[in-house]
Amino acid sequence: MIKSSINEQASALPRRAAPLEVRDLTVAYHEKPVLWDVDLSIPEGQLCAIVGPNGAGKSTLIKAVLGLIPKASGTVQFFGQPLEAARRRIGYVPQRSSVDWDFPTNALDVVLMGLYGRLGWFRRPGKAEREAAMHALEQVGLTAFAHRQIAQLSGGQQQRVFLARALAQASDLYFMDEPFAGVDAVTEAAILQVMRELKKQGKTVVVVHHDLETVRDYFDHLTLLNVQVIASGPLEQTFTPENLKATYGERMSVGVGR
Amino acid sequence: MSSDFVIVLTAIFVSTASALLGSFLVLRRMALMADAISHAVLPGIVLAFWVSGGERATAPALLGAAAAGLLTVTLVEWLTRTGRIKNDAAIGLVFPALFSLGVLAVSLYFRNVHLDLDAVLYGEIAYAPFNTLEAFGLNLGPESLWIMGGLTLVNLLFVLLFYKELKLSTFDAGLAAALGFLPAVLHYALMSLVSLTAVGAFQSVGAILIVAFLIIPPATAYLLTQRLPVMIALAVLVGAVSSVLGYVLAILLDASIAGMMATVAGLLFGLAWLFSPVGGVLTARNRRERQRREFAARLLLAHLAHHDRPVPAREVLEEFGWSPAFLAQAQQWAQREGLLAGDPNGLRLTARGAALAGERP
């Protein structure tokens, strides 16, 4: 009820704040900028791809907006608020290789970590959290693996554990860094299913993606990135041969006009 | 209090305080940092002695050492962040520099003070009962017990209170930061406590045993379990066993106490490395061999199932290209399981063996 009334008002309001609004973002690890003057606006309730060659700064973009690495300049707003105020509404699925899978813990425990933000300092997860975590594992089809040591999961299963952890966060905006990297067709379908379910619930999902063949099938919104933003907008407008050429250089001409 | 008891209890406090923090160091792949900190605290101690006028002064020494420990961590992080050298190289640069600074300072200014280098490296746990703490004219008992007991309590509280936050920032610092849990602050808090523990234990057990206690029991526990709380508990246990057993052996063999404790810890690690049920080298090899034997036996059963007559061993050897010894092993296993009959004319399935061979593996 409340939600629908807000939606009705939305048209009357000047403009509802976008889930992610980036202005003039520049990031440099050393002297050379890795991201240069990035402007970006991610629309609500859509599946959004960030695409670009290796080293384009895609992971850096996500880490910088989430405050995990320092910005040289620029502002970032989530739902019209600064990061601190919006933390609870943001979920993050890092690249799988970013953690040590030999850590002594099991799948359920990793998913529970997604709920730590809600718990805050000192409070420990209890029965309610464990149930929420099990529910998240169920959504990605890993119920049977809840108590499996994480090193003994396959790569695709580890990826799904990360996804379940993000689901458990119950966020409004999700960032996923290459969730489809190195997974088989079945896992890819399972992950896509979850993303579409999130979209149905009105959530916004931002995905770093590498496979140009599937961009058209999977996403509504596309941002082409190579240090700078080459193009960003609805898929029909941005997924063009010219833009891809500008992003990847001359040698690229993949699957656009099929 | 008997002096045996004081020595062993001091060692148990040192090993417990170390195991609690060391577990997280090992999981963060920062074992080398323990080494660095426990050596680099020396200039801090020297500075504190100098400031306090060369008297025995525990509080300034603790503070100075903690500062030196933090300086080490900060320098290492800063060097790594410049991106020109890797983390291990940065540690290798920083700690010999700080340690030698400390050694220089000791040899230049404190020739007559009771900071001598042997004691720094190897400690003198045997003297633990004799340095007593006095306050308000009362003899409160051995100082080392008070210091290490206090540090053990502080470390225990730290790990208990921040268990969830430590676990998260150790496993995935990115998520910890994204959820607002300040992993950098926790990191420096952990390192401060490592520095404090190192210097608290310094006088009694020396730098070498501190490093041994910080790393070896957690590394041993890591091999024995796949659950973090169990790992921490086991690390504490391994440390305590090393302390007690090390002391007893040192007395029996009239050897260095600290040295014997480190040796026992090392031996326990070796045992875990070989025999751990989770990932022990010998355990894994035995399991592989058993699996190989069972697999061979299954192949054998499937082969025999195609024959109504007993099959001579020679024929099987030719068919699979096995060595006679290997066939004998597979045969033995299958016979023990009641799958093969002991027929003098060759190899023959029992009824159970035939049933098993018929079923898809």
Ligand SMILES: Nc1ncnc2c1ncn2[C@@H]1O[C@H](COP(=O)(O)OP(=O)(O)OP(=O)(O)O)[C@@H](O)[C@H]1O
């Ligand atoms: N910690 C770091 N220190 C220094 N340079 C870095 C660091 N992380 C990334 N870079 C550099 O920044 C650039 C962008 O890296 P980033 O990881 O954002 O690329 P990406 O688009 O995610 O690439 P990929 O598709 O390979 O994941 C690269 O040139 C990389 O070498």
Ligand SMILES: [Mg+2]
């Ligand atoms: Mg990347």
